Amino acid sequence: MLSGSKSTVSRVMNDTPNVDPQIVTRVRDAAARLGYRPSGTAQNLSRGRTGIVGVLVPDLANPLFATILKGISAEAETDGYRTLVADANEQPGEELRHLHELARQSDGLILCGPRMSTPDLAGLTELDVPIVIVNRKPAGSLFPSVTVDSREAVAELCRHLDAFGHTRLCYLSGPAHAAADAERWSALTSSIRSRTKLFRVPAGAMLDDGHAAAEAALATGATCLIGFNDLVALGAVARLQELGITVPDQISVAGFDDIVYARFTSPGLTTVAMPQTEFGQEAWRLLSPYLHARKTRRTRTLSAHLIIRGSTGPRQNSGARPGPAA
Amino acid sequence: MLSGSKSTVSRVMNDTPNVDPQIVTRVRDAAARLGYRPSGTAQNLSRGRTGIVGVLVPDLANPLFATILKGISAEAETDGYRTLVADANEQPGEELRHLHELARQSDGLILCGPRMSTPDLAGLTELDVPIVIVNRKPAGSLFPSVTVDSREAVAELCRHLDAFGHTRLCYLSGPAHAAADAERWSALTSSIRSRTKLFRVPAGAMLDDGHAAAEAALATGATCLIGFNDLVALGAVARLQELGITVPDQISVAGFDDIVYARFTSPGLTTVAMPQTEFGQEAWRLLSPYLHARKTRRTRTLSAHLIIRGSTGPRQNSGARPGPAA
DNA sequence: ATGAAAGCGCTAACAT
DNA sequence: ATGTTAGCGCTTTCAT
Numbered sequence: 291m292l293s294g295s296k297s298t299v300s301r302v303m304n305d306t307p308n309v310d311p312q313i314v315t316r317v318r319d320a321a322a323r324l325g326y327r328p329s330g331t332a333q334n335l336s337r338g339r340t341g342i343v344g345v346l347v348p349d350l351a352n353p354l355f356a357t358i359l360k361g362i363s364a365e366a367e368t369d370g371y372r373t374l375v376a377d378a379n380e381q382p383g384e385e386l387r388h389l390h391e392l393a394r395q396s397d398g399l400i401l402c403g404p405r406m407s408t409p410d411l412a413g414l415t416e417l418d419v420p421i422v423i424v425n426r427k428p429a430g431s432l433f434p435s436v437t438v439d440s441r442e443a444v445a446e447l448c449r450h451l452d453a454f455g456h457t458r459l460c461y462l463s464g465p466a467h468a469a470a471d472a473e474r475w476s477a478l479t480s481s482i483r484s485r486t487k488l489f490r491v492p493a494g495a496m497l498d499d500g501h502a503a504a505e506a507a508l509a510t511g512a513t514c515l516i517g518f519n520d521l522v523a524l525g526a527v528a529r530l531q532e533l534g535i536t537v538p539d540q541i542s543v544a545g546f547d548d549i550v551y552a553r554f555t556s557p558g559l560t561t562v563a564m565p566q567t568e569f570g571q572e573a574w575r576l577l578s579p580y581l582h583a584r585k586t587r588r589t590r591t592l593s594a595h596l597i598i599r600g601s602t603g604p605r606q607n608s609g610a611r612p613g614p615a616a
Numbered sequence: 617m618l619s620g621s622k623s624t625v626s627r628v629m630n631d632t633p634n635v636d637p638q639i640v641t642r643v644r645d646a647a648a649r650l651g652y653r654p655s656g657t658a659q660n661l662s663r664g665r666t667g668i669v670g671v672l673v674p675d676l677a678n679p680l681f682a683t684i685l686k687g688i689s690a691e692a693e694t695d696g697y698r699t700l701v702a703d704a705n706e707q708p709g710e711e712l713r714h715l716h717e718l719a720r721q722s723d724g725l726i727l728c729g730p731r732m733s734t735p736d737l738a739g740l741t742e743l744d745v746p747i748v749i750v751n752r753k754p755a756g757s758l759f760p761s762v763t764v765d766s767r768e769a770v771a772e773l774c775r776h777l778d779a780f781g782h783t784r785l786c787y788l789s790g791p792a793h794a795a796a797d798a799e800r801w802s803a804l805t806s807s808i809r810s811r812t813k814l815f816r817v818p819a820g821a822m823l824d825d826g827h828a829a830a831e832a833a834l835a836t837g838a839t840c841l842i843g844f845n846d847l848v849a850l851g852a853v854a855r856l857q858e859l860g861i862t863v864p865d866q867i868s869v870a871g872f873d874d875i876v877y878a879r880f881t882s883p884g885l886t887t888v889a890m891p892q893t894e895f896g897q898e899a900w901r902l903l904s905p906y907l908h909a910r911k912t913r914r915t916r917t918l919s920a921h922l923i924i925r926g927s928t929g930p931r932q933n934s935g936a937r938p939g940p941a942a
Numbered sequence: 943a944t945g946a947a948a949g950c951g952c953t954a955a956c957a958t
Numbered sequence: 959a960t961g962t963t964a965g966c967g968c969t970t971t972c973a974t
Contacts, residue, residue: 294960294961295960295961295962296951296952296953296961296962297953297954297960297961297962298959298960298961299952300952300953300954301953301959301960304953308959308960309959309960310959310960313959313960325742325744327716327719327720327743328720328951328952329661329720329950329951329952330666330720330721331657331660331661331666331721331950331951331952332661332950332951332952332953332966333951333952333953334657334660334661334952334966335655335657335658335660335661335950335951335952335953335966335967335968336951336952336953336954336965336966337952337953337954337966338953338966340656340657341721342700342721350676350682350685350686351679351682351683351686351876353677353679356676356677356679356682357677359676359701360676360677360703360705363701363702363703364703364705372700372701372702372717372718372721373700373701374668374698374699374700374701375685375689375698375699375700375701376689376698377686377689377690379686379690390653391698392698393653394653394654394655394656395656395657395667395668395698416651418651497876497877497879497880501880524877524880524881525880527882528880528881528882531882532882550677550823551823551850551877553823553854554823554827554850554851554854555850555854555881556853556854556857556858620944620945621944621945621946622945622946622967622968622969623944623945623946623947623969623970624943624944624945625968626968626969626970627943627944627969629968630969634943634944635943635944636943636944639943639944654967654968655966655967655968657966657967657968658950658966658967658968658969659967659968659969660950660968661949661950661951661952661966661967661968661969662949662950662967662968662969662970663950663968663969664950664969
């Protein structure tokens, strides 16, 4: 009988140095033969860590979040971590519930563009789990966060539009509790020239929202529509085209994020690009050290940049109006 | 000192009946006050289950898989399960590695459109974990699977195109190891009329792939391009428009899946729609009973259906050719 | 209705 | 270099 103790097996399975090579192979063989695989759960309990990071997103169907998630996964994977995903379906009320559950299964949490209230966010400290926030600066910087500074890029967008003669802009606003919505709106209001009128029409975060809001936006007489994000902008473009209105000839459209579709529609969408993959990478890099030791809480600010494509052009003199339906 | 044993606390936390209401509130209070939350890991070890389902996808950035994942999460959540996600980044070689790791952390696995070889797939039985496969029929039906029958919808597409006079079609093929690719191709070949010529140009699974393959497809003289999926089709449309070629006036385009963008581009994309959310739902419904008891291995076949939008139209007499660049 | 005790399958001192 | 012994923090018989 080849005795062999649990510890030895454990050492072999964990590639601990100082194990007799003979034993190593013997154990490996036996394991392979018996189809033995260490129980992750038992390892987790014993080690006091799960190797899992919980990620909360408002909506996985939004390519922005899918991309951020990919960034997190890729980076976390290099440290042997996996991602447990919770999709709140754009329902702020669901977020807390998800987080409480995620927290019990993971070593740390990454919140992508959380829609929950600031007090709720602050209350998360009680979870007593390392948390990193992406795309929203937590009040009082309670948590490390990776945010983006889009002021300069927005200012650039405004100059771009101004140069094209646009003096009536309409912002298709995002979900009520999206921090990015407030920031974008504020960046716009502080960037436009005094001669420029800025309207605001409620939309949402998805294609349908932009599609649905397009007509209301048109009614403001704006010559350029700016979507809360690219999905909203693209939804609006679709609606405009249905109405027989040509972009950018009759009306210009711009968005935020630079999701991959912005590049592949025609006309291409002018947009304030977010560093999507970096969001994910940086989020992990902030979280990772935090998992091992309570390190200093930091914040990382990335910067957005303007990408000009075909959806913005010179303002039409006569203002946009529906043409013959497509 | 209010004694209270571990067992009692456990009973309270698990809402076990037959506990003195007084004690219940006392324990609840104490827990709240101390911020006590049962360790998920310890529960997992003790209960012998993790409450986690591992999901493997080829690419989360593909809305098809994001949607399927959402379907799985939503359904699994109703049973108290969460999803651990692994994104193989369209690299078949990575899939096995991910699966082995996922298997150690989860109670069951759902593989979405796995690209790995059939033998590798068969070898998964050794993982000794309930597995359900989505969108690929496993050889020998080793695992329960949810697949789609798109033959009828493809036939319908072919009739639709034929009625428009298209007799030269070009299929922009998908990733080498995507089972869906072979199925779609085979459905096409067996559906076209004998007078119709079907070409095949290699593309891939993403927007860029369709974009890059468009010119080669044009060169075949085809009057209608059919993308492996909607992304490929839309990528091709983008390229065509760059070339000044109008869809559908000069050339028709169709795709597979019916991702949300297919509806919101202009022209809308004609496509063979996959039951995306159902894929996810059904996958969970197949897996769920399997987790508790080894039940009979079943298979569920959903059906695709054709959605006709603006990207397909009557064939142009003279054949497509680049116009003035946009 | 509650407590005591065993055990889930590992890891990590500690001893040898 | 390997074996022994305690836990990790719960759940769950089994007593009471």
